[in-house]
Amino acid sequence: MAEIPIGTKGEFRTVVSDKFTTSFLGLEDAKVLSTPHMIGLMEKTCRDTILPLLETGFDTVGTHVNVAHLAAAPLGVDVHFREEVTAVNERRIEFRVEAATDREKVGEGTHQRTVVNVAKFAAKQAAKK
Numbered sequence: 001m002a003e004i005p006i007g008t009k010g011e012f013r014t015v016v017s018d019k020f021t022t023s024f025l026g027l028e029d030a031k032v033l034s035t036p037h038m039i040g041l042m043e044k045t046c047r048d049t050i051l052p053l054l055e056t057g058f059d060t061v062g063t064h065v066n067v068a069h070l071a072a073a074p075l076g077v078d079v080h081f082r083e084e085v086t087a088v089n090e091r092r093i094e095f096r097v098e099a100a101t102d103r104e105k106v107g108e109g110t111h112q113r114t115v116v117n118v119a120k121f122a123a124k125q126a127a128k129k
Contacts, residue, residue, distance in 0.1 A: 004085060015079075091115040
């Protein structure tokens with residue numbers, strides 16, 4: 001398995017678009033980045049950072065999330081996602097994750113991913129059907 005250095009950092013920026021929002025009580029002016037989408041984009045940032053470091057045929061899957069959604073990010077605002085590898089234990093990789101706008105921190109927490117052999121993982125899932 002490839003070595004993942006502790007301290008490896010990654011980032012991703014996106015603008016909050018309709019597809020990432022939830023709206024409260026149907027109010028059009030209250031569309032904000034939803035918690036599930038924020039967490040999904042944190043996971044994406046972690047995966048995209050680690051993937052180039054892995055050997056061909058390997059990927060990562062999310063196995064644990066502990067994130068607080070601290071502030072709302074309204075439709076049209078730029079959000080910057082950052083991650084840093086904090087620990088590696090065999091196939092398990094721990095990350096510190098954060099999402100922020102230019103004005104405030106939107107979310108923070110930890111995330112864990114596990115390195116998998118894609119072919120073996122797919123075969124295990126197919127056997128469950």
